[in-house]
Amino acid sequence: MYRSIFPRDVFAELDRLQREMQQAIETGPSIRGIGRGGFPALNVGGTQQSVELYAFAPGLDPASIEVQLERGVLTISGERAADLPGENQKAAVHINERFAGPFRRVVNLPEDDVNPSGVSAQYKDGVLHISIKRRESAQPRRISIQ
Template sequence: MRLVRFNNRYPQTGSLLNHFFGNELLHDSDFLKGGQHFNTPKVNIQESDDTFSIEVAAPGFDKNDFNVELENNVLTIEVSKEEKKEEKNYSHYEFSYGSFKRSFTLPKDKVKESGILAKYENGILNIEIPKKDEAKPKPKRLIEIA
């Protein structure tokens, strides 16, 4: 059973010359995604007999920056953090803590919605989604022949 459909990943653009002589002319997030800047975090998804687990790599945030919602079997993780420009004299600056939004369609009638737990620790958001008892695998049983 799949928990989520994966989107295509865009290749990195930019060049070594741009690194040394100024901003990248074709920044991959801006150019390939319609001029908007997105920070899409990496995600790990695991399934066990009892739960689905989602791990979102999102360092640099505070647990209060996250908004996790469930509506119509769609789990949405959203972060909004205002970017602070520091007035230090960097020769190259890549830190970015902008907003992001990821959504996951949960299997219909398979999860116990009231038991979903989320915890943010060491830059990783962990979400545990328990399965309903009827969705858990049943043990093998021996059927007698009459």
């Protein structure tokens, strides 16, 4: 008989290869920075007056979250406790997809664009909202034509 150079199930092998490539892309650096797929998930955007950051971290105590802004680097760190039964209890865990443990996310901001004294943070319904005011010199202004 003839023997193929490909595995028996070519489509399963292609699917495996695609998953491995996707994981490599998701954990590698991107044009927007490193950390895609990390915890907490982030949305970063802005207005003319401020930079707005939303960190999606449900189930955390706001006192366990630390936010720092130093030289244009915003750091969000903390720890999420595991909600699994203890080792001494007679229970089996079949699937555990929820992240537990220490976390740290870092966002680089233009240092000359943000005002470190104009930072506010609020945690509500599992979403940490951080608003950082822009410097007056970095805000766009309309120039009238004479």
